[in-house]
Amino acid sequence: MISIQSVAKTFGDVQSLDKVTARIGEGSIFGLIGSNGSGKSTLLRVMAGILRPDTGEVKYDGIPVWDRPDVKKRIFYISDDQFFLPGSDILENARFLSSLYPNYDVEEALRLARAFNLPEKRKIQSFSKGMQKQTAILLGLAAKPDWLFCDETFDGLDPVMREIVKKLFAREVAERKMTAVIASHSLRELEDICDHIGLLHKGGILFESDIDELKSQLHTVQAGFEKLPERIRCDGLHFVRITGRGNFITAVVGGEEEAVRAYFSSLSPLYFELIPLTLEEIFIAEMEARGYDSGSFLE
Amino acid sequence: MSNIRIDVKSRTPIFEQLCAGIREEILSGAMAPGEALPSVRALACELAINPNTIQKAYAELERQKLISSAPGRGSFVSDDIRPAMGAFEEKILADLRAAVHRARLCSIAKEKLTELIDKEWEGTKP
Known part of the structure; x- marks a missing residue:
């Protein structure tokens, strides 16, 4: 369990993190989403124990991470500008990391390099950007960390590599209860791998939720009527937005699917369809419900 | 699987x-x-x-x-899945009702639907 307790961090007169509080359960794959400059990287660095927060703290199973090498040995952080030893190849990096991480598996790093089709004897600096990302991921996984942090690491991987990386993450989570925190500015990169999502905006967590719960609680409804009902409202259902044209309406409705179906069925529509929302649509709806202009959050 | x-x-x-x-x-x-x-x-x-x-x-x-x-x-x-099957009856019938509704809106003849049901029913017999 990672617990982030009212963490604040200021650089000069810029408030990068403003009392961020969140809990990330063991074995979770947590997606940290936010626009550029929302504080994602700063939060990851504080979580990795690289930056000291001005106030608040980050605890791992109850132990604060700051100045605790024993905790940090169980954390692997892949920054968005990955670091490799100058002029080195994959094997040299793996050997170096194995001097820092007690569980480091150099053989595993080489196995993964072959799975990714990466030449293990070529200098990493000569790799393409995408290959360097893959290298950073495999070097991190081979450390067998309890907590793995990825800063925009998934963005820009090609579909085949994404599939391999997803399988590797799934394996580590299932076998060792690894916890992963993946920061990204793109919801689409996170939708199919994460079980929890947290949205960071202007240094604060706007909301945090289980993805399946989010998805099961919000629906798009399309319904056509012979005569439009005068009033579409129901206790227990939350109508986020209703737009209509003629006798046809489209609504975003919050509530249990069964309750939504039952309510609309009671209005005897000529046509009715319930469509699950994409994560992106859910975010836009949630943002609007919180009074934010969604346009500025998502590209 | x-x-x-x-x-x-x-x-x-x-x-x-x-x-x-x-x-x-x-x-x-x-x-x-x-x-x-x-x-x-x-x-x-x-x-x-x-x-x-x-x-x-x-x-x-x-x-x-x-x-x-x-x-x-x-x-x-489960060794006995019959009790679980009952729970889906409602859902399946609701889906069917919706499909019939839509078919009617698209002016598909009733005979065509019953014919389809008969054919599918025979076709899926174990």
Whole structure:
């Protein structure tokens, strides 16, 4: 369990993190989403124990991470500008990391390099950007960390590599209860791998939720009527937005699917369809419900 | 279990796709009563999806009494799935009602529908 307790961090007169509080359960794959400059990287660095927060703290199973090498040995952080030893190849990096991480598996790093089709004897600096990302991921996984942090690491991987990386993450989570925190500015990169999502905006967590719960609680409804009902409202259902044209309406409705179906069925529509929302649509709806202009959050 | 297909681009949540896929396998008899389901780990690696999602889907199927879990041994198709089947009747009939409704809006003749039902009914006899 990672617990982030009212963490604040200021650089000069810029408030990068403003009392961020969140809990990330063991074995979770947590997606940290936010626009550029929302504080994602700063939060990851504080979580990795690289930056000291001005106030608040980050605890791992109850132990604060700051100045605790024993905790940090169980954390692997892949920054968005990955670091490799100058002029080195994959094997040299793996050997170096194995001097820092007690569980480091150099053989595993080489196995993964072959799975990714990466030449293990070529200098990493000569790799393409995408290959360097893959290298950073495999070097991190081979450390067998309890907590793995990825800063925009998934963005820009090609579909085949994404599939391999997803399988590797799934394996580590299932076998060792690894916890992963993946920061990204793109919801689409996170939708199919994460079980929890947290949205960071202007240094604060706007909301945090289980993805399946989010998805099961919000629906798009399309319904056509012979005569439009005068009033579409129901206790227990939350109508986020209703737009209509003629006798046809489209609504975003919050509530249990069964309750939504039952309510609309009671209005005897000529046509009715319930469509699950994409994560992106859910975010836009949630943002609007919180009074934010969604346009500025998502590209 | 490789018959289960997950479409990550689909709007339907992966969790629901999983439940539906496994349910289909069980109700169609492709997975026999008592048969072991793949482990969470194996299925997560095979389908490249989050193990927590699979865990949740198994819990949901267990709640529906389609499968049962023995601690340390894994999950198995329930010996008797008939009680679980009843729960789907309502849903299936609702889907059918909606389909009939739509067919009528598109002026499809009633005879055509009944003919289709008769044909499908005979065609899917075990």
